[in-house]
Amino acid sequence: MSQPLDEESSGSDEERCGRYPGARAPDRRRRVNAHGLGITVSEWGDAEGPPLLLAHGGFDFAGTYAVFAPLLAERGWRVVSWDQRGHGDSDHAALYTWDADVRDALAVLDATTREPVPFVGHSKGAGMLTTLAQILPHRASHVVSIDGLPSARHRRPEPSGDERTRYMAELFGDMLDRRRRLAETQRRPGTLEELARRRGRMNPRLSFEWLCYLVTVGARHDPDGWRWKLDPVMRFGGFGPWRPEWARNQLPSLSVPLLGILVGIIEEMGFETSREDVEPYLPRDSRIEVIEDSGHFVHIEKPAEIAALVCDFLS
Amino acid sequence: MKTTLRHAKIELVLHTLREGEGRALLLLHGLGESAAREDARWYPAWPGPIHALDFTGHGESTIPVGGGYAAEFLMADADAALAHLGAVTLCGRGLGAYVALLLAGSRPAEVTGAILCDGPGLAGGGSQPSTPTLPGIDPSDTGPPDPFALVELARDLRPTDYALEYVRQVEAFSELDRPLTVCAVQRPEWLQAVVDAPSVAEAPLDDALAYYARL
Numbered sequence: 238m239s240q241p242l243d244e245e246s247s248g249s250d251e252e253r254c255g256r257y258p259g260a261r262a263p264d265r266r267r268r269v270n271a272h273g274l275g276i277t278v279s280e281w282g283d284a285e286g287p288p289l290l291l292a293h294g295g296f297d298f299a300g301t302y303a304v305f306a307p308l309l310a311e312r313g314w315r316v317v318s319w320d321q322r323g324h325g326d327s328d329h330a331a332l333y334t335w336d337a338d339v340r341d342a343l344a345v346l347d348a349t350t351r352e353p354v355p356f357v358g359h360s361k362g363a364g365m366l367t368t369l370a371q372i373l374p375h376r377a378s379h380v381v382s383i384d385g386l387p388s389a390r391h392r393r394p395e396p397s398g399d400e401r402t403r404y405m406a407e408l409f410g411d412m413l414d415r416r417r418r419l420a421e422t423q424r425r426p427g428t429l430e431e432l433a434r435r436r437g438r439m440n441p442r443l444s445f446e447w448l449c450y451l452v453t454v455g456a457r458h459d460p461d462g463w464r465w466k467l468d469p470v471m472r473f474g475g476f477g478p479w480r481p482e483w484a485r486n487q488l489p490s491l492s493v494p495l496l497g498i499l500v501g502i503i504e505e506m507g508f509e510t511s512r513e514d515v516e517p518y519l520p521r522d523s524r525i526e527v528i529e530d531s532g533h534f535v536h537i538e539k540p541a542e543i544a545a546l547v548c549d550f551l552s
Numbered sequence: 553m554k555t556t557l558r559h560a561k562i563e564l565v566l567h568t569l570r571e572g573e574g575r576a577l578l579l580l581h582g583l584g585e586s587a588a589r590e591d592a593r594w595y596p597a598w599p600g601p602i603h604a605l606d607f608t609g610h611g612e613s614t615i616p617v618g619g620g621y622a623a624e625f626l627m628a629d630a631d632a633a634l635a636h637l638g639a640v641t642l643c644g645r646g647l648g649a650y651v652a653l654l655l656a657g658s659r660p661a662e663v664t665g666a667i668l669c670d671g672p673g674l675a676g677g678g679s680q681p682s683t684p685t686l687p688g689i690d691p692s693d694t695g696p697p698d699p700f701a702l703v704e705l706a707r708d709l710r711p712t713d714y715a716l717e718y719v720r721q722v723e724a725f726s727e728l729d730r731p732l733t734v735c736a737v738q739r740p741e742w743l744q745a746v747v748d749a750p751s752v753a754e755a756p757l758d759d760a761l762a763y764y765a766r767l
Contacts, residue, residue, distance in 0.1 A: 272700075330618055336704060340686055372685060399724075406725060409721065411711030416560060420561075476624070477624050483681045
């Protein structure tokens, strides 16, 4: 069991926090040209092993799989993950959409293999790879969705009537006001521990030690402090015409075996999808596993259990 | 005259077609078009200044790497022009008509009327998702217009209830009796729903321009 970090301990930030029990840096890294955009790919495992595509969730990066991916690699998989556009060490783009992310994923897949491979994703990454498997069913052998199955339930009650009009006015105005200021925007610097604490607000169940380790991978050390590498134009929320039932209603069209891993503990970034939500929409050859005592980042909370579940399903 | 505006990582080019006093008319072009196709002589009923914006990936504005277009991003393009010009009347063609609706609903106090006209990209990708696809992009086609824009903005979904959300915002916060006027003959689902709203007028372009010019 790991011990909490002593925030006042001496040594450089990297010396203090650059290691985490079970975490392993990628065995290989490479760049993929996705229609002109540089995408950084991280691989764990034997370069000659069978590939497995592993997509991270929104605001994460491939390095968040530093414990989980090696466990898959130990079972013989060549784990291929990547930093999505604007995340980690991949290029920051001018534009971000779901379709663009799916197209980037295809660029990584094309640069890896033309054979069908397992698609494994967490959260938004699971949704992206499910879309890719629906577009190109011949390129996927399985889909594993780690708390990424869609639910049509709204997380919070939507306002109605005049209250909704005021709410939307604020939403639209804030979004446009923010975009008017974006040219000068950069991420706020801080100490390594400050960045870890900020991330902890969205990842409240993950240990401070893990969050500090993530800073050493997903942030850069500028002269005025640490900054997350994430493109500062990205933010939670936003708006558009997309609605979760569209993804849910397309789920039955999936033609490869599906493992859906759901969690029992609701937290800020979770999908809150229950077995009852998705059961009517499951494609043939589906399996749902609910990890009752875990939150959204179940592959970080219980890496060995989830890796065993995935490998068992793929075998 | 041309003015360069900044929207995040994009440099937008705003063309002044005619100088003048009073509230400006801001033209928003259709999908694949540019301000270069516009001419102030086509808007004789507008007495004031006329400007035309090149959206991201079109005309002389930046062509970004790797696509990722959404109509909401173009709305923020147009909002950059709004920040520069102050209150305007919007006149959009095709895709630009849809963007004009979004901006009128998002900045109802600053948009003094929006005119929605026929033009390329009016329908978008319809109201509901169809078979998911990833259309191929010719890597040798560097634009303008950006081939990603042509593909992605022809497929972006425009549900009627989403379009009506913006109409409700206009109705709630605009001080005009007729804040939206539809000139378009083509009526994709989203636009038919907009036309059916009580605050939305139908009129020929010259009549709409004359009406908003008087305000």
